[in-house]
Amino acid sequence: MATSTIKKKTAAKAPKVEEVQSNGAQAQRLEVLKTYKLYIGGQFPRTESGRYYVATNRKGEQLANVCTSSRKDFRDAVIAARGAQKGWAAKAANNRGQILYRIAEMLEGRRSQFVDELMKQDSTKAQAETEVNLSIDKLIYYAGWCDKYQQLFSSVNPVASSHFNFSVPEPTGVIAAIAPQNNSLLGLVSVIAPAITGGNTIIVLASESKPLCAITFAEVINSSDVPGGVVNILTGKPSELATQFAAHMDVNAVVFCENDELIQKDIQEKASLNVKRVLLYNDVDWFSDKGESPYFILDTQEIKTTWHPIENIGSGGGKY
Amino acid sequence: MSKSNKEVPKLKLNQGWNYAPAPESASHVKLKDKYDLFIGGQFVKPTSGKYFDTINPANEEKIAKVAEANTADVDKAVKAARTAYDKVWKKMPPKERGKYIYRIARLIQERAREFAVIESMDGGKPIKEARDVDVPLVANHFFYYAGWADKLQYAFPNRIPQPLGVAGQIIPWNFPLLMAAWKIAPALACGNTVVLKPAETTPLTALKLAELIQESGLPEGVVNIITGFGETGAAIVNHPGIDKIAFTGSTDVGKIIQKAVAGTNKKVTLELGGKAANIIFDDAPIDQAVEGIINGIYFNQGHVCCAGSRLFVQESVYEEVIQKLKDRIETLIVGDPMDKNTDIGAINSRQQLDNINKYLKIGADEGAEMYQSSCNLPGKGFFCKPTIFTNVAQSSRIAQEEIFGPVLTVQTFRTDDEVIEKANNTPFGLSAGVWTDKGSKIFNLTTKMRAGVVWANTYNKFDPTAPFGGYKESGFGREGGLHGLSAYLKV
Amino acid sequence: MRATISVALLLGKIVTLMFISNDMNVMSSNTLPDFRISPRIDQVGIEERAKKFTTRSIKKETKVEGLKMVLNMIDLTTLEGKDSEGKVKQMCYKARHLHDAYPGLPTVAAVCVYPSMVKLAKQSVGDSGVKVASVSTAFPSGQAPMSVKIDDTRFAVESGADEIDMVISRGKFLAGEYNFVFDEIAAIKEACGEARLKVILETGELVTYDKVRRASDIAMYAGADFIKTSTGKIQPAATMPVTLVMLEAIKDFYYKTGKMIGMKPAGGISKSKLALHYLVMLNETLGADWMNNQWFRFGASSLANDVLMQLVKERSGVYQSADYFSVD
Secondary structure, eight states, X not given: OOOTTSOOOSTTTXXXXXXXXXXXXXXXXXXXXXXXXXXXXXXOOOOTTOOEEEEEOTTOOEEEEEEOOOHHHHHHHHHHHHHHXXXXXXXXXXXXXXXXXXXXXXXXXXXXXXXXXXXXXXXXXXXHXXXXXXXXXXXXXXXXXXXXXXXXXXXXXXXXXXXXXXXXXXXXXXXXXXXXXXXXXXXXXXXXXHHHHTTOEXXXXXXXXXXXXXXXXXXXXXXXXXXXXXXXXXXXXXXXXHHHHHHXXXXXXXXXXXXXXXXXXXXXXXXXXXXXXXXXXXXOOTTSGGGOOHHHHHHTEEEEEEEEEOOOOSSSOOOX | OOOOOOXXXXXXXXXXXXXXXXXXXXXXXXOOSEEOEEETTEEEOOTTOOEEEEEETTTTEEEEEEEOOOHHXXXXXXXXXXXXXXXXXXXXXHHHHHHHHHHHHHHHHHTHHHHHHHXXXXXXXXXXXXXXXXXXXXXXXXXXXXXXXXXXXXXXXXXXXXEOSEEEEEOOSSSHHHHHHHHHHHHHHTTOEEEEEOOTTSOHHHHHHHHHHHHHTOOTTSEEEOOOOHHHHHHHHHOTTOOEEEEESOHHHHHHHHHHTTTSOOEEEEEOOOOOEEEEOTTSOHHHHHHHHHHXXXXXXXXXXXXXXXXXXXXXXXXXXXXXXXXXXXXXXXXXXXXXXXXXXXXSOHHHHHHHHHHHHHXXXXXXXXXXXXXXXXXXXXXXXXXXXXXXXXXXXXXHSOOOSSEEEEEEESSHHHHHHHHHOSSOOSEEEEEOSOHHHHHHHHHHOOXXXXXXSOOSOOOTTSOBOOSGGGEESOBSTGGGGGGGEEO | OHHHHHXXXXXXXHHHHHHHXXXXXXXXXXXXXXXXXXXXOOHHHHHHHHHHHTTOOOOHHHHXXXXXXXXXXXXXXXXXXXXXXXXXXXXXXXXXXXXXXXXXXXXXXXEEEOGGGHHHHHHHHTTSSOEEEEEOSSTTTOOSOHHHHHHHHHHHHHTTOSEEEEEOOHHHHHTTOHHHHHHHHHHHHHHHTTSEEEEEOOHHHHOSHHHHHHHHHHHHHHTOSEEEOOOSSSSSOOOHHHHHHHHHHHHHHHHHHOOOOEEEOBSSOOSHHHHHHHHHHHHHHTBGGGSSTTTBOEEESSHHHHHHHHHHHHHHXXXXXXXXXXXX
């Protein structure tokens, strides 16, 4: 991070100097700062554009320099997500569930770090703890769905002819999502979890104003047996990237969670280029019970209907 | 079959015992000279006073004049649908709603033959198919969804689904009445009211359906059927009083519609084009596979979005399959759609025939080998011989673009992974076919096909209980079955 | 496996000779296919296809032409323990004079009787062109030693039979002893001499279409001139789908060898409408070359009168009564 040119004037970013004991002598220890990068294909690259923006808290104090992802970063993320999609979808549902559970475990283990980051981003301690708790619990909620939503949304169809006919959900493919902007962690988890539960891979753009948890969450993902490319996290500007998300021809669905009608319209228009599925979650309260349901999984599923003849030999009809 | 160049004996098919004409009688069919717009339960004249002709594509003769709806007419229809929704339909107990739909199903069964004949006359499809496939499926579709009307909460666990309001529905010319049924039946069952526009070349069965709906006593304005061209469809799409657009047609128009409704709250479902792979493995039941290929591409003159237009044959059975195909198409009877023996009827319109012929030329220019049956085509009307292109490259336009006619492209493959990759290598994803005798291979292939409908050891089967719809650029949303309900509900 | 090879080698010689004697083009086909991997048949698909033939509308001159063809393809049959010389004579007369009130009708193709009646039948049909077919090989069950079957066949041939309708050993076939079945057919073919051999598979006992297809392939490669569905003693006898399976086997054999094999559905075809459906199926599966009694037969006893009634109806315009047609 090109920090040398930045004046370290804010309280949050200023080096904390602590008194430490060293060999009986008084010494000063410099706090190690965190570099916020992107998460693409299981790696933590910087933006290829070299651009960054300064994340601040409500008081305007600088929190971090955050990558301003470019369309090329997004393109790389799509390649990573596409490459990972087949393998992720092919994993046993039970295994996907355990991996989601593992994410929750990792998140639990690092809860204080997230609470800390949320507090830096203007949450009270109570709010921060609630958000982290909900995020962990949401991952567990979706971990449980991994091997159940198929049963809920499948059907065996009693066709009139002598055929076995069934319909099952399959992942839509590669999802590009812009995370809810008004919180740092829960919204992010709320769009990632149902998409990957359903075997999709996702590129998600973190909250522009509250980006800190996104990259820390990427570290959680990275240590949770989630194959590289399944979840890709970018930071940057929705105003700049939404149109790219919606236009990319190798993206199958796009998720947008804000009320911004101009961006909504732009996304919907660009989505028509390749008949993308558009999911607008502007009226969802992610903190409420309504912020989680198997119907969010269904939103990024395609229903496949399969036919096969049923041979009929011997008495009595063979039918499903 | 060996790969030698030895002359394979030729069967003398379509020679000798030829079938005398067996025309279906049209004497019981009641058609008016002129059809108005069906709005608010009445047939009303178009505001513009304009009418257009609908012709029989088999002889290019005019059948009737049909009203052309403009923006004002669309507005009238939407208002009628809104009024019916607010005042009657959404308040009606679901059980009663269901009973109306059952009644429509029964009336269709009573008049099945009349509908089949008109469908064949107006659209060019063989009477055999209209009679044995389209119309029975229409009645069954209404019958199936009628029963859902009072059971919707069971379809969506933990939810109380609500209707959307007024649905604007635009349907194509390949299955005019069937598509009307696919649109209207679930919309009504879910408590919506409807403004439906049939295609300009095939409006008659929808208008006959309007008469039937009038007779059924369905409350005025619940179903409105208006006729016209693309502008009429656009007026429906753009009308602010529409809550939902359901469209079946080309991917190009589907994209225009998706773009047009951007920034509105209109819910959309699209059932668009396809370029389905039909894959024959060497262990397939070959003779049944050949029938599947024939049914896949020549059913309804190939005017089928899910047509198996890209044939992939495993190398080791390629010669056998091609020979059988070539022999088989000799037995296809091409001609008067109203003849009960006709297998391939008329191409729906001159425009579509021109489009197909354009692709035949492209195929030839691209270096593919064209084979057509030796049949004679009628002197009048729009007809195309069943056509097979061999020696086709994956990059050929005829293998990539939807032709929507009786034109099959053939490619060979060696390995399973090769054919999976080639089959999925298309922006479309509506349907696919797989033929093999090995169960575990079937499931490998059916799960790997990126398509909404996969037929294994069969092809082009439809049923009201079986969801139908596409992946990728073949659209989104499902029609048919439990999954078809979501298109017309807030869940 | 070793047995298969040795028999195949042994029979390769016979088959080669046989092919040479029939058609020089097929000399290259002196290797036998592995019958265990005969093409598989999808039941739903084949039945769907068979049903489609029944939607063809056969009217007017097509119908009259078809009905006359059907008459000319009939093997008029009596195969009962109580058959008498009188009955056989009557049947042979009927074979030549189907309905003299309707001039210009063809004769049936053949009469089909037990070996003991062959001599009489041969005398009765005289020089009418009507062939005499004899069942043999311990018809209908085939439960007899090979020597008996060969004697049975020789007796029929020596009595003047033009055609032999043999039965296969279904028990051996179902037990997977395909070589036994192959050898048996080849031996009977040899015993037939000049007589044409029809091989009855008794499809009702084979149960699945896969097995019917396999038995068809064995019969054709072993030297059958015709393959035939049924004895008429077991239900189900001929059906359209099972006949279609056999027609497609004949087609594949023709594609591979250039040799034509005849087809005879037998039992259960008693109405002219159904017979016309079969004819449509034949027309659209094997084509014009097979549309004559050299290559297609109906094994039936009561079909002829129904066809006659239809023909008279077509000519007179009024529906007929059975009282106007002789029952023999």
